Amino acid sequence: MGVPDEPQRQIPELDDFRAEATAFLDRVARPRRGGGTAPAWGEGDDRVSLFRGATEEEVQAAREWRRTVFDAGFGWITGPVELGGRGLPARYERAYLQIERGYETPSRSPLGVSLGMVGPTLQHFGSPEAVKRWLRAIYRGDSVGCQLFSEPDAGSDLAAVSTRATRRGDEWVINGQKVWTSGAHFSDVGLLLARTSPAPRHRNLTAFVIDMHAPGVEVRPLRQMTGGADFNEVFLNDVVVPDAYRLGEVDGGWKVALATLMHERGAIGGAAGGGNGLFRMERLVAMLHHLGRSTDPQVRQAYARVHAGVAAAKAMRERAEAAARAGGPPGSEMSLSKLALTENLAALAHLVGLALGPKLLADTGEWGTFAWSEFVLGVPGFRLGGGTDEIQRNIIAERVLGLPKEPAAAPNRSSTS
């Protein structure tokens, strides 16, 4: 299963690659004012929401930007050449993303699950047929993927999923319900976990990729308290999936699920040190000066907490990346990064609450003030997504600190996004 190893190839010098990326971006995008640093106070879009509820136009723009970037050779820098990738090491991808941040480009967030989780899992576990059908399309933005793991009675306890896949010759028939599926309403392919046998927990699940437009797939959006509708319920009624779209072994889905969750925690935790722009210290400082709150001792203390938390998360992230570069698999540091993100988001929500006071609750029309309300309402969601904080703490306790496992009587826990 998966994509075969590539033969050794000549790779360009990193500086030449950077020059090529800069020339491409100069042609197709506008440089960001200040070269990727924070915009000045009062300048541009002041939205700072965590769950933006991407509009159709934003999804379309993200897809079109992917196509442009892919066709220029920067859309799948680490991917195998025979599938349209560039076959380069991860440091080239990091170099490209750093350069791209200096330009005005459509947000990548509508495609976050697709590129950060569905793509890598499919590449690792997919049959040649599934890889050929979906992988290039995902990285080019022609197809978008979502994660069909959580169910009404299976979240933290993911092994309890009850959606069933029943074998019928060369195909499977899927019946059940998923919930909290981010982006299902604009997705073309779903990474699904289903029960396939009466065997004991963790040995009775199989993973598939399914066509979200297939007969029997019904997507119903859920409205959240931030006002957006990023999540969905997905009902599966006699959905037929070819066996070639199975990921990994029959009843071996737990392994696939764990790999996906590690990719997910890595992708989410990557923002803990400031990856998504919310932790731009210059912008926060500008806000505190603007509001005349920068000399308040409580506000200063809250600011220091955010600053220290973000710096620590960044250092931890760099250490994890260095370990990954040295060939280590993603490990429990992903749980640490994810937990650091939610801690930093909570500290930031506390700071903006102290600084803005009533301006956080009532829209006065003043730039950069009420906009934070959407952010504050979104923070609790991050404590759940990617595995709840409690589950991350369990993982850290057991795998990093070596503390005793949860009592045997309790079921083994893991979690989805």
Ligand SMILES: Cc1cc2nc3c(=O)[nH]c(=O)nc-3n(C[C@H](O)[C@H](O)[C@H](O)COP(=O)(O)OP(=O)(O)OC[C@H]3O[C@@H](n4cnc5c(N)ncnc54)[C@H](O)[C@@H]3O)c2cc1C
């Ligand atoms: C922003 C966001 C995006 C999401 N996107 C997706 C998606 O795209 N696809 C998808 O499949 N799912 C998605 N989810 C669902 C997410 O994976 C689940 O919400 C999460 O795994 C928790 O499951 P649950 O909601 O069923 O809560 P439960 O598992 O019922 O947990 C309830 C509470 O009990 C605590 N708890 C549970 N077990 C333990 C334990 N063993 N020890 C200590 N405390 C425990 C939890 O921490 C939590 O506080 C998303 C959720 C959010 C918030």
